[in-house]
Amino acid sequence: MGTVRNILCTKGHEVFSVEPAVTVYDAIELMSQKNIGGLIITDHRSERLLGIFTERDYARRLILKGKSSKDTEIGEIMTENPTTVCPDDSIEDCMKLMTNRRIRHLPVIEGGRLTGMISIGDVVRFIMNEQRGIIEDLEQYITGHHQ
Template identity: 65%
Template sequence: MGKVRSILQLKGNAVFTISPSHTVYDALELLVEKNIGALMVVDNERFVGIFTERDYARKVILKGRSSKETLIGEIMTSTPVSVTIDDSIEHCMKLMTNKFIRHLPVVENDKLAGLISIGDVVKYIIDEQKFIIENLEHYISGQK
C-alpha cells in the first residue's frame, strides 16, 4: 500500500489557509470560492488547527451564532488528527473511518506539508486496485 507522499505527489501540496482572527464568514466565502470543504488555520506561519464545514454546522449555525461575528479561532478544531508523508494510505483510511473525519492535515517537522481528503484516499486505493487487477489479468492471459 502506498504512502501519503504518493497522494501529495499526484495532487500537489497546495493548501488553502486562513488566520484564526478571520471571521467564519470570511472562511465560508473562501470555501465556496475554492470549492473545498476545509481550511487549515495558520497563525504566523504555524499550523494551529482546521476549520471545516462540519465546524460551521455544529458550532455556529446550531448554536445560533453569527458567522460575521464569530472568529475562526473560537470554533476551529485546534488539535486535529494529522498524518506524516510517510504514513500509509491504509493507516489514513482507518483513521478517517474510525474518527469520522474527511480531512487529514499532513504535518512534517511541525510544518503543514499538505492536506488529504477522504476522496483522495479512496481514489488512490481504487487506482491501485485497478492497476493490480490489470497486471493480474495480463499475467493470467500471458500478455506482456
C-alpha cells in the same frame, strides 16, 4: 499500499489556510471558491498549525448554536489540535484514523511544518487507482500479455 507522500505527489502540496481572526463567513466563501471542504487555521507569522475548520464545524458549532457567520471568528469554532499525519504514513493507517475518529481531512506535517492536506476523497481515489492497476496487471498476466 501507498503512503501519504504518494497522494501528495499526485495532488500537490497546496494548502488553503486562514488566520483565526478571519470571519466564518469569509472562510466559507474561500472554501466555496476553492471547492474544498476544509481549511487550515495557522498563525501566519510562525506558520504554526492552530486548527482546522470544516463544513462539519460550520454546521455543528455555528449554525446549531445560532451564531452569525459574519460576526464569529473562525478561531472560536475551529477544531484545535487536529489529528495529523506524516508523508510516510500508509494510506491504510489514514483510512483507519479517518474512520475511527470520524474525520474527513488530515493535515500533513513533515519536520514540524505543514506540507499538505489530504481528504477522504483523496484516499478513496488513490485506492481506486491502485486497485485498477492491480486488476489490469492480473488481466494481462492471465491472458498472457505480460512483459
